[in-house]
Amino acid sequence: MIRIKELSKEYTTKKGPVIGVNQVNLTISEGEVFGIVGYSGAGKSSLLRCINLLERPTGGSIEVNGRDLTKLKGEELRKARLKIGMIFQHFYLISQKTVAENISFALKAASTPREKMASRVVELLEMVGLTDKKDVYPAQLSGGQKQRVGIARALANNPAVLLCDEATSALDPNTTLSILRLLKKINRELNITIVLITHEMNVVKEICDRMAVMQDGRVVEEGDVYDIFSNPVTDLTKEFISSVVSFDVPQSILDACKGRLVKVLFRGDVAGEGIIADTVKQFDIKANFLHGSIEYIQEKPLGLFLMEIKGEPDDVTRAISYMEGRGAQAEVIRNGL
Known part of the structure; x- marks a missing residue:
């Protein structure tokens, strides 16, 4: 030591x-x-x-x-x-x-x-x-x-x-x-x-x-x-x-997004689950992926995604809560325009 x-x-x-x-x-x-x-x-x-x-x-x-x-x-x-x-x-x-x-x-x-x-x-x-x-x-x-x-x-x-x-x-x-x-x-x-x-x-x-x-x-x-x-x-x-895990997305793409921009983080075994797919099926929303990757750190997966979610405000809020309830960390970085 x-x-x-x-x-x-x-x-x-x-x-x-x-x-x-x-x-x-x-x-x-x-x-x-x-x-x-x-x-x-x-x-x-x-x-x-x-x-x-x-x-x-x-x-x-x-x-x-x-x-x-x-x-x-x-x-x-x-x-x-x-x-x-x-x-x-x-x-x-x-x-x-x-x-x-x-x-x-x-x-x-x-x-x-x-x-x-x-x-x-x-x-x-x-x-x-x-x-x-x-x-x-x-x-x-x-x-x-x-x-x-x-x-x-x-x-x-x-x-x-x-x-x-x-x-x-x-x-x-x-x-x-x-x-x-x-x-x-x-x-x-x-x-x-x-x-x-x-x-x-x-x-x-x-x-x-x-x-x-x-x-x-x-x-x-x-x-x-x-x-x-x-x-x-x-x-x-x-x-x-x-420098290793980047969320850089062209500004022109971000400007074209009208829905809510959400950064979603999946840790450990949760990264291998189909949480986003389940969310889209369960709620009346549309999800547009802007960026995504799964990194392996200490042989454990770390999933990072940036997505635009469109739908009624209450549906979008419930969808985000659902992902968090499944173990994801969701951060709204911009509300819908």
Whole structure:
């Protein structure tokens, strides 16, 4: 478990002090994948680097598995850091060393006995799907393969926590997906707690269990990924989610609508039921679909629809109430013209 309490990080600049992290409180459970989302300058990278004390906080505490890292120094801190692996956006592989040597570098840092190193390297390469790249140099690898080496290196010393600093930002979409699936596989098989920062909601949607949204050094929203996608609270979170789930409809289409515009949300198993079809059959209304999609988040469906409903006002009101009674969330965003 990671417990962050009242964490602050202040930087000294020529123009004066700059607050990177401002009184952040977070609890990340053992074995979960936790995403931290924010635009550049939000403080997410500073927060991540504070977790393993690459950046020493100005105030507050960081407990990892019951130990407050801010109170550790020297050899004690070095040993604690060995149990916190880190994956970087730009890989940081040693170009003059082979894949096996890059991974061995992390093992040497932990004083792993030489007779155990070779077998551990083979084990790690098998884990990340690079058994045939053992003696290859980084320049001969694709971006995705380089990141797989970075993951193997981060896992070398059996960490309890894996920190991912924009680990997929430099990769194309297909490679990003393969890396995210690898991380999820590692999380499930090894029960490693993963904390990743990103500005891409698709990354969070793909593998995270819970998430936090940061702005100006603060956490402005936190919770289960499914809950946040289905019911975002802050404008910033809504903005991020709109990059994945959008209700954009041409204004000319909206202007042509004379009925009541209704946004309908279906959560969980309700998304698979024919509620709208049943509603149209049961009430004297006409429904015109303007936009609709079903997203799968944490393997659960989330249905989102924008529709124009025409009919007598009382019939339309009863139809909306019926959908809500069946478990949908209906929001009237414009009454009929």
